[in-house]
Amino acid sequence: xxxxxxxxxxxxxxxxxxxxxxxxxxxxxxxxxxxxxxxxxxxxxxxxxxxxxxxxxxxxxxxxxxxxxxxxxxxxxxxxxxxxxxxxxxxxxxxxxxxxxxxxxxxxxxxxxxxxxxxxxxxxxxxxxxxxxxxxxxxxxxxxxxxxxxxxxxxxxxxxxxxxxxxxxxxxxxxxxxxxxxxxxxxxxxxxxxxxxxxxxxxxxxxxxxxxxxxxxxxxxxxxxxxxxxxxxxxxxxxxxxxxxxxxxxxxxxxxxxxxxxxxxxxxxxxxxxxxxxxxxxxxxxxxxxxxxxxxxxxxx
Numbered sequence: 196x197x198x199x200x201x202x203x204x205x206x207x208x209x210x211x212x213x214x215x216x217x218x219x220x221x222x223x224x225x226x227x228x229x230x231x232x233x234x235x236x237x238x239x240x241x242x243x244x245x246x247x248x249x250x251x252x253x254x255x256x257x258x259x260x261x262x263x264x265x266x267x268x269x270x271x272x273x274x275x276x277x278x279x280x281x282x283x284x285x286x287x288x289x290x291x292x293x294x295x296x297x298x299x300x301x302x303x304x305x306x307x308x309x310x311x312x313x314x315x316x317x318x319x320x321x322x323x324x325x326x327x328x329x330x331x332x333x334x335x336x337x338x339x340x341x342x343x344x345x346x347x348x349x350x351x352x353x354x355x356x357x358x359x360x361x362x363x364x365x366x367x368x369x370x371x372x373x374x375x376x377x378x379x380x381x382x383x384x385x386x387x388x389x390x391x392x393x394x395x396x397x398x399x400x401x402x403x404x405x406x407x408x409x410x411x412x413x414x415x416x417x418x419x420x421x422x423x424x425x426x427x428x429x430x431x432x433x434x435x436x437x438x439x440x441x442x443x444x445x446x447x448x449x450x451x452x453x454x455x456x457x458x459x460x461x462x463x464x465x466x467x468x469x470x471x472x473x474x475x476x477x478x479x480x481x482x483x484x485x486x487x488x489x490x491x492x493x494x495x496x
Contacts, residue, residue, distance in 0.1 A: 291486025
């Protein structure tokens with residue numbers, strides 16, 4: 196980008212912004228690794244709820260929030276505005292997210308079931324086993340994260356797994372990563388889907404790849420439509436919190452962490468999922484402008 200005085204504006208260069216974002220991410224990831232070595236010894240090992248919550252909180256703050264903020268600070272004199280944090284969500288937007296979540300849930304559960312039950316051909320059985328082993332590790336971590344006691348334990352877990360995780364991941368993947376690409380020549384639509392692909396890939400769970408891809412894209416569209424990061428943050432936190440709360444009251448949270456309500460019982464597509472898909476499509480087609488779309492951008496360039 197060229198500044199008014201004719202000089203090249205390095206702060207507006209998408210490539211340099213990406214280097215700052217992922218360079219800071221790599222450094223912060225290594226720093227977190229060193230911190231966790233000492234934390235594991237202090238907590239008596241890494242297979243307990245306290246350690247898992249502290250790990251998750253530190254990961255959110257150090258690995259996701261800090262690089263996103265550094266990238267925003269490098270890119271603009273108003274980091275909050277650049278990330279989309281300076282504009283509050285509307286009440287209509289929040290209500291719209293809740294309606295969208297309720298309408299889409301049965302269809303999303305069907306996609307989850309389908310993705311979890313993908314089987315590779317015989318020649319790729321070794322790859323499938325590796326992916327299944329990674330899934331088992333994720334299931335173990337999820338079980339430990341949800342191994343809390345009482346209502347206060349549930350609320351604390353919602354605070355970390357739901358609210359803090361939703362905030363930090365949206366700050367990184369939508370506010371920073373999607374924000375960089377949408378300000379480049381790539382354009383909004385490509386930025387949303389590239390951000391969603393990076394989002395689901397960095398979770399390293401193939402058997403939850405597709406539903407997380409779709410949710411990442413939905414968060415991206417919410418950000419693009421509303422021009423405030425708080426709306427996808429709310430949607431992300433709502434989704435994660437429902438997992439924790441439903442596990443507390445009815446059980447069934449899965450390793451993918453996408454949801455655990457167990458609506459799909461077999462391989463057949465239930466009428467509820469088809470109706471959910473149709474209702475979601477109609478809702479977005481007819482009402483997205485009313486609930487979500489902000490005509491004038493409030494995000495700095």
